[in-house]
Amino acid sequence: xxxxxxxxxPAAVIVATVAGLPGSGPxxxxxxxxxxxxxxxxxxxxxxxxxxxxxxxALARRLGQPGVVGEILAGLALGPSLFGHxxxxxxxxxxxxxxxxxxxxxxxxxxxxxxxxVGQELAGMRLxxxxxxxxxxxxxxxxxxxxxxAVVAVPLYERYAGPNGSxxxxxxxxxxxxxxxxxxxxxxxxxDLGISRTEPGRLSLFAAAVGDGAGWLVLAxxxxxxxxxxxxxxxxxxxxxxxxxxxxxxxxxxxxxxxAARERGGAASGVLLVGAVTAAATLTAAIGVHQLIGALLVxxxxxxxGAAVAERLTSTAKTVLLPFFFFGxxxxxxxxxxxxxxxxxLVFLALLTLAAVGKxxxxxxxARLTGMRRRPALVLGVLLNARGLTELIVIQIGYDAGIIDAxxxxxxxxxxxxxxxMTSPLLRLLKATGPGRRDGAEPVLAAPPPGQLAPxx
Numbered sequence: 001x002x003x004x005x006x007x008x009x010p011a012a013v014i015v016a017t018v019a020g021l022p023g024s025g026p027x028x029x030x031x032x033x034x035x036x037x038x039x040x041x042x043x044x045x046x047x048x049x050x051x052x053x054x055x056x057x058a059l060a061r062r063l064g065q066p067g068v069v070g071e072i073l074a075g076l077a078l079g080p081s082l083f084g085h086x087x088x089x090x091x092x093x094x095x096x097x098x099x100x101x102x103x104x105x106x107x108x109x110x111x112x113x114x115x116x117x118v119g120q121e122l123a124g125m126r127l128x129x130x131x132x133x134x135x136x137x138x139x140x141x142x143x144x145x146x147x148x149x150a151v152v153a154v155p156l157y158e159r160y161a162g163p164n165g166s167x168x169x170x171x172x173x174x175x176x177x178x179x180x181x182x183x184x185x186x187x188x189x190x191x192d193l194g195i196s197r198t199e200p201g202r203l204s205l206f207a208a209a210v211g212d213g214a215g216w217l218v219l220a221x222x223x224x225x226x227x228x229x230x231x232x233x234x235x236x237x238x239x240x241x242x243x244x245x246x247x248x249x250x251x252x253x254x255x256x257x258x259x260a261a262r263e264r265g266g267a268a269s270g271v272l273l274v275g276a277v278t279a280a281a282t283l284t285a286a287i288g289v290h291q292l293i294g295a296l297l298v299x300x301x302x303x304x305x306g307a308a309v310a311e312r313l314t315s316t317a318k319t320v321l322l323p324f325f326f327f328g329x330x331x332x333x334x335x336x337x338x339x340x341x342x343x344x345x346l347v348f349l350a351l352l353t354l355a356a357v358g359k360x361x362x363x364x365x366x367a368r369l370t371g372m373r374r375r376p377a378l379v380l381g382v383l384l385n386a387r388g389l390t391e392l393i394v395i396q397i398g399y400d401a402g403i404i405d406a407x408x409x410x411x412x413x414x415x416x417x418x419x420x421x422m423t424s425p426l427l428r429l430l431k432a433t434g435p436g437r438r439d440g441a442e443p444v445l446a447a448p449p450p451g452q453l454a455p456x457x
Contacts, residue, residue, distance in 0.1 A: 038098035045099040052078055053323035064424055066188050068388050072417065075326025081335040100331070103324045110321025111393065112281045112295035113274075115216075117314035118183055118390075119299020120307070122209040133370040137203055137363045138210040141384045142179045144362025148354040149178030156347060156408075164402030169226040173403045176218050177395055177412055178355045181208040182388035184318070185420060189386060193427060200367075200376045204383035207363060212390060216296060219394060220289050226403050240287050245297055248280070253301040260305035269309040273302070290397065322389070329396055329413075338410045352415050356422070359385040379430055386423040391416040 052074040060070025077083060084091040153174035161170045186208050190196040196205075220241065259272075280294030302310055338344065364381030368374060392413065399409045 038096075041094075041096050042099040042102050045095050045103060048094065049075075049078065049103070049323050049327045050320070053326060064428075065421060066185050066386075066388065066424070068182075068185055068188070069417065069420055071323055072326050072329075072388070072392065075323065075328075075330035076333065076335065076413075077330070078327055079330030079332075079334065080337070081330065081333065084334075085336040095331075100328075104328055106321050107325035107328050109278075110317045110325055112277050112292060113314055113317035114184075114322060114389075115292045115295035116273075116277050116299040116302070116310070117317070118209075118212055119296040120302055120310060120314075121183055121187075121205075121299075122213050122296075123300045123302075133367065133372070134203055134206050135210075136370060137366050137380065138207040140366035141181065141207045141359065141363040142211045142214055145355060145358025146175040146179040148175075148358045149351075150175035152350055152354055159343075160347075160405055160408040160411075162399065162402040162405045162408075164226045165404060166226065169222055169403050172218070172222045172225070173398050174351075176215055176222060177391060177398065178351070178358060178415075179211065180215055180387055180391040180394055181211050181359070181384050182386050182390040182420065183208045183212050184390075185386045185388040185423075186383060189383065189423060189427070193424075195379075198376070199372070200380040200383060203367065204380055207380075207384055211384075213296070215390075215394070216290075216293055219397065220293055222403070223290060223397070223401055226401050241284070241289050241293070244284065244287070244289075244294075248297040248301045253303070256301055257303045257305070260303040270313060273298075273310060273313060276302075292393070292397075325393075329392055332396065332399065332406075333409050333413045334406065335410050335413070338407060344407070344411070348411050348414060351411060352418050355387075355415050355419050356385055359419070375430060379427065382423060382426045382430065385419050385426075387416045388420040 053071040056070035056072075056074030056077075057067030058070070060073070061067050078091075078095075080088075080091070150171050153171040156174070157165070157167050157170050161167075165173070181204075183205075186204060187196075190201045190205070195201040277295050277298050280298045281291035282294070284294035284297075285291040360378070360381035362381070363384050364377045367377040367380050372380070395404070395409055395412045395416070398404050399406070404412070
């Protein structure tokens with residue numbers, strides 16, 4: 001209600017008032033000449049994007065879905081998939097080219113801070129006792145859907161590859177896209193259902209963290225192949241990346257730990273964190289590795305003592321900055337341009353089915369074979385099927401690199417949304433609730449014995 005009164009309503013009044021003035025609305029013939037000035041249009045666009053993301057997230061949560069699903073749909077709705085399809089001139093006036101550049105900068109800053117948070121979560125996972133099962137499940141959660149995606153990608157190459165999508169790069173990329181689990185979405189689902197401390201919950205978090213780390217490394221190699229790097233250059237870049245990782249996880253990690261022991265947090269910590277993340281992103285981009293890998297390495301190296309300032313910044317990135325990524329993604333992924341002929345429907349259904357089966361059956365069967373009971377094993381697989389934001393980032397990178405075309409971008413977007421949306425209903429169908437729920441449901445999944453799996457405290 002506060003957002004509606006203080007942001008949405010004033011923005012609507014501004015748009016209606018200014019658009020009603022002579023010569024202020026969309027130019028004839030669909031053009032758009034900004035009359036508010038570049039600064040005015042930028043701030044108006046910021047208000048609209050943030051308000052749409054907030055309202056979309058609130059609506060999704062009311063429907064029993066993670067808020068990020070609504071934020072993604074809001075970003076798609078503001079782009080050519082809906083708003084631009086229904087009123088292209090109005091969209092061009094509300095979001096002129098002069099405002100899109102600064103919003104892209106905000107989106108990129110949000111992405112690297114988000115990846116820093118993923119690195120922190122990965123560094124915080126600790127195994128005690130159930131190491132064998134956890135590692136096997138992690139491998140199955142990545143390799144099974146990766147293999148299924150690679151196989152189905154072979155006949156799709158000729159029709160859906162981008163300008164830089166060689167056969168090897170395209171096939172590996174589709175496999176990588178289907179093997180992703182969205183760690184932040186998974187963590188939110190576990191908290192909502194109150195099963196974070198159950199064995200399936202802890203195993204899924206560990207598998208998602210390891211899978212995310214492996215997925216980004218594989219993606220870096222795929223991008224190198226797509227850019228036509230010769231084997232020598234590819235090997236050199238790999239060695240440089242390994243050396244950089246060793247530096248971050250060795251000397252840099254120790255240096256940050258010593259600094260954190262003396263520093264009590266505050267503005268200096270925040271400045272150092274943002275500076276380190278942006279510098280590492282710049283460095284990895286300069287050596288031919290995607291900039292998000294640098295942010296991930298800083299997250300792995302950042303000390304636990306500095307977790308408070310890191311949590312504040314990553315929270316700001318998720319709530320304030322990432323909606324601009326969803327908006328930029330919505331400008332790229334035009335779902336309205338996807339022609340739903342028989343072949344397109346078949347491709348979508350095949351990818352959706354393989355993505356779900358690979359993520360649910362692969363780690364679920366692995367967990368069952370290592371001694372887990374049937375229902376918890378199935379719950380584990382369903383949890384790992386959530387993709388959402390992380391897959392959107394991956395497929396956007398693949399599209400920007402020319403590995404996939406716009407049609408495959410749209411199809412994989414729907415696959416990411418479909419697998420994320422089905423997660424919560426499937427878990428409720430399996431009655432996967434715990435003591436953290438407020439609906440009075442009895443816990444049906446027993447927590448593991450103390451010390452099996454534990455995140456960093």
